[in-house]
Amino acid sequence: MARAPExxxxxxQVNAVAIVDPAPARIQHLLxxxxxLHALYTEWGGPGFYxxxxxxxxxxxxxxxxxxxxxxxxxxxxxxALVSAGGxxxxxxxxxxxxxxxxxxxxxxxxxxxxxxxxxxxxEVATSANPDDPNGPLLVRSGxxxxxxxxxxxxxxxxxxxxxxxxxxxxxxxxx
Amino acid sequence: xxxxxxxxxxIIAGLNGDSSAFAALLANxxxxxxxxxxxxxxxxxxxxxxxxxxxxxxxxxxPANDDNNRVRFWAYWRGTTGYTATLTFEVVxxxxxxxxxxxxxxxSSSYAFxxxxxxxxxxxxxxxxxxxxxxxxxxxxxxxxxxSVYPSSTPAGLTTxxxxxxSGWDLSPTGPIPSEVVARLSNNTRAVAxxxxxxxxxxxxxxxxxxxxxxVTGNVYTLVDRFYxxxxxxxxxxxxxxxxxxxxxxxxxxxxxxxxxxxxxxGWQHDLPTLYLPxxxxxxxxxxxxxxxxxxxxxxxxxxxxx
Numbered sequence: 001m002a003r004a005p006e007x008x009x010x011x012x013q014v015n016a017v018a019i020v021d022p023a024p025a026r027i028q029h030l031l032x033x034x035x036x037l038h039a040l041y042t043e044w045g046g047p048g049f050y051x052x053x054x055x056x057x058x059x060x061x062x063x064x065x066x067x068x069x070x071x072x073x074x075x076x077x078x079x080x081a082l083v084s085a086g087g088x089x090x091x092x093x094x095x096x097x098x099x100x101x102x103x104x105x106x107x108x109x110x111x112x113x114x115x116x117x118x119x120x121x122x123x124e125v126a127t128s129a130n131p132d133d134p135n136g137p138l139l140v141r142s143g144x145x146x147x148x149x150x151x152x153x154x155x156x157x158x159x160x161x162x163x164x165x166x167x168x169x170x171x172x173x174x175x176x
Numbered sequence: 177x178x179x180x181x182x183x184x185x186x187i188i189a190g191l192n193g194d195s196s197a198f199a200a201l202l203a204n205x206x207x208x209x210x211x212x213x214x215x216x217x218x219x220x221x222x223x224x225x226x227x228x229x230x231x232x233x234x235x236x237x238x239p240a241n242d243d244n245n246r247v248r249f250w251a252y253w254r255g256t257t258g259y260t261a262t263l264t265f266e267v268v269x270x271x272x273x274x275x276x277x278x279x280x281x282x283x284s285s286s287y288a289f290x291x292x293x294x295x296x297x298x299x300x301x302x303x304x305x306x307x308x309x310x311x312x313x314x315x316x317x318x319x320x321x322x323x324s325v326y327p328s329s330t331p332a333g334l335t336t337x338x339x340x341x342x343s344g345w346d347l348s349p350t351g352p353i354p355s356e357v358v359a360r361l362s363n364n365t366r367a368v369a370x371x372x373x374x375x376x377x378x379x380x381x382x383x384x385x386x387x388x389x390x391x392v393t394g395n396v397y398t399l400v401d402r403f404y405x406x407x408x409x410x411x412x413x414x415x416x417x418x419x420x421x422x423x424x425x426x427x428x429x430x431x432x433x434x435x436x437x438x439x440x441x442x443g444w445q446h447d448l449p450t451l452y453l454p455x456x457x458x459x460x461x462x463x464x465x466x467x468x469x470x471x472x473x474x475x476x477x478x479x480x481x482x483x
Contacts, residue, residue, distance in 0.1 A: 031187050050378075050406060051218050066252070
């Protein structure tokens with residue numbers, strides 16, 4: 001039977017469990033332990049993180065590499081990018097993110113909307129929910145291994161004229 | 177043993193237990209000690225030094241870690257071909273006393289990742305300090321850093337956090353279940369969650385050029401960074417906001433959702449708010465010098481904080 005990820009409880013906020021003999025230990029206590037553990041290994045324990053970049057097109061080094069930690073059981077990362085664009089309104093910028101583990105890519109594309117190439121004028125673009133889309137969540141691990149891993153992502157920002165201010169990585173905790 | 181989730185139909189209150197599911201639960205609880213190491217810091221930042229003595233370029237906060245597990249620090253960096261560049265990572269206390277350190281070297285102008293593992297001493301909030309130097313006045317440069325806390329193996333005996341190994345204990349599906357076992361199973365997971373807080377947002381100011389630039393001149397607040405909140409918690413909970421300031425009369429303000437943290441004075445400043453922050457909430461970071469000089473926001477971090 002497939003098991004859904006657990007998003008609660010907040011394990012670092014709960015009170016310690018105190019069971020004093022002769023109170024009987026019951027299976028429901030084990031069920032709680034099992035549920036808490038699954039929460040640690042899935043959604044609650046792997047909430048994601050934001051990575052500041054401030055990356056302009058053709059910065060040095062060109063095509064920088066960033067390392068991200070991949071929580072146990074996670075294969076895909078949803079990505080939300082904070083971007084801006086300068087130049088002519090309507091011009092398109094493209095950021096290609098490539099996983100070194102899987103060689104998979106996802107492509108984020110945005111247009112200059114006239115808000116300026118600045119932090120104040122930055123806006124959000126995000127991956128889609130469909131792994132088959134060119135801009136789908138990024139495959140950062142092949143197979144559902146329940147160990148800590150990492151992936152080195154190459155950021156190719158060669159098309160357009162703007163700035164990638166940062167990337168929000170949201171691990172996809174699947175039912176399995 | 178690697179975590180293998182129990183089938184949700186195997187442990188059900190009111191029904192008899194299953195010995196294999198019980199054994200898997202015990203092994204899984206132990207496994208979490210070595211396989212739960214959330215991101216503490218992850219940011220792209222340019223630290224560039226051409227010096228022959230170790231030059232501190234950045235710091236980040238390392239809360240909790242009651243059991244003094246190893247701190248893992250990765251850097252994507254380079255030296256200069258023909259010379260030896262040295263990257264030093266130290267864990268220090270609030271007074272700057274070194275509680276553990278390690279180094280990596282590079283003799284190439286090509287970027288590559290190095291990892292430094294440091295098992296610190298001490299207790300309470302500590303800091304990771306990054307330094308660079310080279311064997312001659314040549315370039316040493318970092319472009320990206322990541323850090324986490326997790327050990328390579330489970331410890332023996334009872335640890336400071338209250339964690340203790342449980343696999344190998346007898347947990348019969350038909351006999352009485354010792355109270356200590358069931359309490360330990362839950363409390364071990366709780367302990368791991370408390371000593372390895374997730375770093376949700378982190379940014380460090382550049383050193384010697386590059387990005388990001390969190391330096392501001394003047395007494396008007398300037399937006400130096402923005403972020404989206406990863407979040408994920410379903411209810412109000414405690415967080416840690418830590419900011420390190422430098423320069424002349426520095427002041428910073430961090431705003432996310434309904435939360436605003438303003439702090440002044442050089443050095444580390446901390447706040448421990450209890451908040452509900454929905455995933456995706458926009459965050460804003462501002463800096464200024466109250467006397468109109470030049471100030472730097474050297475580090476900002478938001479992490480989960482145990483109650």
